[in-house]
Amino acid sequence: MLRPDHPIFRQPFVVTPSFERIPSPDNFERWQPGFPDTVETFAIFTPRGDKEEPGLVTSDAGFESLPDAELVLGGINMKGPRYAAVARHGSFVMWGFHCLPEQLTDSGRRLFLNSLAYAVAHRGAQVETLRQRPTRDELDRAFEVFVDQYPAEQRLGVLTRHLGGEALPPALAADAAARRSWLAARRPFLHPVDDGSNWSTAHQLAVDPQLQQLGVGNASLDLLDRLAARLAADADDQLATTLLQRYVPDVPPAAFADWLRTERERLYFTEAGGWVWRVRGTPASSPRLRRVDGEADQLLRLDASSTESTLTITLRVQQGWHAWSPKAKDQSPVKVAVLPGSSFVAAGEPSFTDDEHGMLTGYSEIQLPIRRTDQGRRLRVAVTYTLCDEATCKPPRTVVLER
Numbered sequence: 001m002l003r004p005d006h007p008i009f010r011q012p013f014v015v016t017p018s019f020e021r022i023p024s025p026d027n028f029e030r031w032q033p034g035f036p037d038t039v040e041t042f043a044i045f046t047p048r049g050d051k052e053e054p055g056l057v058t059s060d061a062g063f064e065s066l067p068d069a070e071l072v073l074g075g076i077n078m079k080g081p082r083y084a085a086v087a088r089h090g091s092f093v094m095w096g097f098h099c100l101p102e103q104l105t106d107s108g109r110r111l112f113l114n115s116l117a118y119a120v121a122h123r124g125a126q127v128e129t130l131r132q133r134p135t136r137d138e139l140d141r142a143f144e145v146f147v148d149q150y151p152a153e154q155r156l157g158v159l160t161r162h163l164g165g166e167a168l169p170p171a172l173a174a175d176a177a178a179r180r181s182w183l184a185a186r187r188p189f190l191h192p193v194d195d196g197s198n199w200s201t202a203h204q205l206a207v208d209p210q211l212q213q214l215g216v217g218n219a220s221l222d223l224l225d226r227l228a229a230r231l232a233a234d235a236d237d238q239l240a241t242t243l244l245q246r247y248v249p250d251v252p253p254a255a256f257a258d259w260l261r262t263e264r265e266r267l268y269f270t271e272a273g274g275w276v277w278r279v280r281g282t283p284a285s286s287p288r289l290r291r292v293d294g295e296a297d298q299l300l301r302l303d304a305s306s307t308e309s310t311l312t313i314t315l316r317v318q319q320g321w322h323a324w325s326p327k328a329k330d331q332s333p334v335k336v337a338v339l340p341g342s343s344f345v346a347a348g349e350p351s352f353t354d355d356e357h358g359m360l361t362g363y364s365e366i367q368l369p370i371r372r373t374d375q376g377r378r379l380r381v382a383v384t385y386t387l388c389d390e391a392t393c394k395p396p397r398t399v400v401l402e403r
Helices: 026-031 106-121 135-145 151-163 176-189 211-213 221-233 238-247 251-264
Strands: 020-023 038-041 067-073 084-089 092-095 190-194 205-207 267-270 276-279 289-293 300-306 312-318 334-336 344-346 363-372 378-384 398-400
Touching: 038 344, 084 106, 092 106, 135 151, 135 176, 205 211, 211 221, 211 238, 221 251, 238 251, 238 289, 251 267, 300 378, 300 398, 312 334, 312 378, 334 344, 334 363
Parallel strands: none
Antiparallel strands: 020 038, 067 084, 084 092, 190 205, 267 276, 289 300, 289 398, 300 312, 312 363, 334 378, 344 363, 378 398
């Protein structure tokens, strides 16, 4: 990936690299079958010895579909030719090359300074979308590239890790054309199988049956028009309200028609950003909750984040102190409550990463299943805990966090 016409090559310093063609790394062809035998490059820095540490790259999968992101320059790396070493997301510019300043070539030095200037030029630019979920591009690569790198007997398992919800035909293991045809029929209707809180299925997609019933893909603006028409005919249309909550979760059904009419020209669908429709120019919604009440505690750091179905509380307890889970008898366990006014309610009992005695020490997590009951993203929770050491316990404290 090389874009010499990008502004980062022209200002404030003109970058005039000396290009040369070198043999393509073996992994480039493996990640992108048919990649040429050579690749055009220019030197950013002069290596020192044989123990150079690798730099950083970011995947292009779903990246440039975000309205606030762009890929600028690739680099020789251990992954693939479409991974970027220089990229911008909102006001942030990534510089992925790893070297000491004195190792930079003249072109590398100028490009680095231009990268700093490019970041300054975008100061204040919003990060509109955070990459949080798998994309169809990643699934395509699994079906087209990765699967053939495994023994035949393992291929269906590899595909299942990326696409679930139904049994995969055995023919997909060996027949690339069958894989392409089978996936093409399902591709417009794909959606993550869950909210991403389960690591074993966090990157798995499946067909959305309600979307398939409607007969239109989630990335098509026609979906929104059909939902608006169904709601106009019946404000309680179950299919429309279900899909609206899934793909436009921040807009109430009663306000949807006006929202669509007003924002139509600024709408975009993002897979990486949550498989939802968003309005260009609006800032990203962080999954993190912020503290709004409760005194600071030097003995415990408490943080929280949430997906559509799981609230995660993290505790970092100072050495020598501990809290308790409900497993501990005759103790005061940590309690988590979803407060009124939230768009969610608790959907089950919390789970704790405690020891066999119910003790919470060092780093631990509490996960509470939640369920959406209203449009919007507001989530307000109270966490009550009691810290103890070997001799005594502190008075209970309550922290309120919200998003």
